[in-house]
Amino acid sequence: MPITVTPIAGLSDDINDIRLRTARIVNEKILPNEALLWHARGSGVTEEERAEAKALRGEIQAKVKAEGLWAPHLPPEYGGMGIDFMAHAYMNEILAYAVGAASLFGVVAPNSGNQTILVKYGTEEQKKKWLLPLVEGTMQSGFSMTEPENAGSDPRSIQTTAIREGDEWVLNGHKWFTSNGLAADFFIVMCRVKESKDEEGPGRMAQIIVPTSNPGVIIERGIGIWGSPKSDHCEVRYDNVRVPLDNLLGQVGDGHRAAQDRLGAGRIFHCMNSVGQMWRAFDLMIERLLTREVHGGLLKEKQFMQGFVADSYMDLQAARLMTIHAAEKVDKGDPQARTEISAIKVFVPAAYSRVVDRAIQVWGAAGVTNDLPLAQMYLGARTLRLADGPDEVHRILIAKNVLHHYEKGESWDFAG
Numbered sequence: 001m002p003i004t005v006t007p008i009a010g011l012s013d014d015i016n017d018i019r020l021r022t023a024r025i026v027n028e029k030i031l032p033n034e035a036l037l038w039h040a041r042g043s044g045v046t047e048e049e050r051a052e053a054k055a056l057r058g059e060i061q062a063k064v065k066a067e068g069l070w071a072p073h074l075p076p077e078y079g080g081m082g083i084d085f086m087a088h089a090y091m092n093e094i095l096a097y098a099v100g101a102a103s104l105f106g107v108v109a110p111n112s113g114n115q116t117i118l119v120k121y122g123t124e125e126q127k128k129k130w131l132l133p134l135v136e137g138t139m140q141s142g143f144s145m146t147e148p149e150n151a152g153s154d155p156r157s158i159q160t161t162a163i164r165e166g167d168e169w170v171l172n173g174h175k176w177f178t179s180n181g182l183a184a185d186f187f188i189v190m191c192r193v194k195e196s197k198d199e200e201g202p203g204r205m206a207q208i209i210v211p212t213s214n215p216g217v218i219i220e221r222g223i224g225i226w227g228s229p230k231s232d233h234c235e236v237r238y239d240n241v242r243v244p245l246d247n248l249l250g251q252v253g254d255g256h257r258a259a260q261d262r263l264g265a266g267r268i269f270h271c272m273n274s275v276g277q278m279w280r281a282f283d284l285m286i287e288r289l290l291t292r293e294v295h296g297g298l299l300k301e302k303q304f305m306q307g308f309v310a311d312s313y314m315d316l317q318a319a320r321l322m323t324i325h326a327a328e329k330v331d332k333g334d335p336q337a338r339t340e341i342s343a344i345k346v347f348v349p350a351a352y353s354r355v356v357d358r359a360i361q362v363w364g365a366a367g368v369t370n371d372l373p374l375a376q377m378y379l380g381a382r383t384l385r386l387a388d389g390p391d392e393v394h395r396i397l398i399a400k401n402v403l404h405h406y407e408k409g410e411s412w413d414f415a416g
């Protein structure tokens with residue numbers, strides 16, 4: 001079933017135009033070919049099917065570029081659309097409707113997040129060396145922050161160090177869940193920097209670009225997750241890894257802020273992705289309810305199933321409107337935006353899980369097969385409750401911000 005997209009009253013013509021043109025490519029080129037495009041990456045696929053899928057991906061990417069819809073997160077000087085934050089958020093919702101569509105529009109995590117950070121913090125030299133090849137697709141990258149021995153939900157607890165020795169940084173540390181680690185040519189490593197090994201204190205947080213080919217970068221394993229024996233989320237050891245001082249990205253002490261930059265706006269985009277995927281799961285659920293006969297009638301006639309429709313409708317609408325509301329606050333620079341971001345970061349993945357769970361139930365056994373995107377969505381939705389700050393951390397932030405506000409003598413402006 002194609003995504004239904006019509007112009008939204010009150011949105012600019014530009015944003016509506018981007019939404020409609022994106023939806024056209026998703027509906028005409030990607031949804032009808034989903035099985036070929038992505039299943040051809042799996043095992044048991046012939047060389048011909050693989051080649052056909054590759055050619056089709058190339059054809060769609062060329063069409064996306066010709067339409068000026070390539071890389072919504074990048075400025076035009078790096079081949080991107082140069083669109084504003086709200087346009088990007090609305091575009092994400094439509095891209096997420098079709099599995100993997102974002103990658104055909106030049107948005108592939110963690111490369112896209114690293115590109116954004118390099119645009120913002122990189123020197124001209126760094127942009128030439130790392131950003132351009134990433135944009136051209138001749139290099140891959142990862143973001144290496146989380147450590148097995150320290151709480152990822154408290155990024156200030158990281159202990160990987162980079163100690164200055166002459167004109168080099170020497171890195172030592174242990175990371176895991178560095179996504180895209182098997183393919184990456186370089187990592188942006190979050191670490192604690194010291195000017196010398198005698199410097200007192202834990203060191204200030206910074207990001208350093210580390211080529212994966214450097215001696216001492218040890219990819220210990222692609223960690224098995226969700227029952228798969230291997231993934232590209234890697235455990236990495238940095239054992240006396242030497243890089244030039246020029247590989248420091250931004251200023252020493254910027255590290256935490258840069259990570260928040262990456263995550264703050266990123267959370268809006270991730271929630272819009274979740275909304276797009278909920279929309280797809282909802283449409284799939286309805287499609288099955290209208291056609292599947294059980295016990296002498298269509299599923300749509302059963303009251304339990306009607307309850308699924310009503311509850312999923314409310315989950316989807318609430319998640320979507322909360323996310324758009326949060327995005328508007330971010331866009332206006334409203335100080336309440338931080339609270340709204342935490343609220344959607346908790347609410348949307350949970351609502352997404354509920355909607356996908358119901359869609360799987362409606363589809364029965366077919367719901368857990370690889371023939372439908374639901375099983376993959378189900379695992380993705382659960383993972384989102386951990387990544388980018390687990391639920392509890394965001395609940396704490398919401399409560400802290402709200403209580404602080406009331407303690408100043410003001411009530412919360414819910415209508416603002």
Ligand SMILES: Cc1cc2nc3c(=O)[nH]c(=O)nc-3n(C[C@H](O)[C@H](O)[C@H](O)COP(=O)(O)OP(=O)(O)OC[C@H]3O[C@@H](n4cnc5c(N)ncnc54)[C@H](O)[C@@H]3O)c2cc1C
Nearest residue numbers: 143144145146151152153177178179386387388389390392
């Ligand atoms: C699929 C996947 C991909 C990832 N990709 C990357 C990546 O590319 N790069 C990277 O650096 N990291 C990545 N991560 C790591 C992710 O960011 C961390 O897992 C996340 O930040 C949580 O950190 P942690 O796992 O150390 O959990 P911990 O910090 O140990 O927290 C465990 C649990 O404790 C609870 N908790 C935490 N704080 C509090 C509190 N204050 N009060 C009450 N309860 C609390 C929460 O329930 C939390 O889930 C990825 C993770 C996954 C699953």
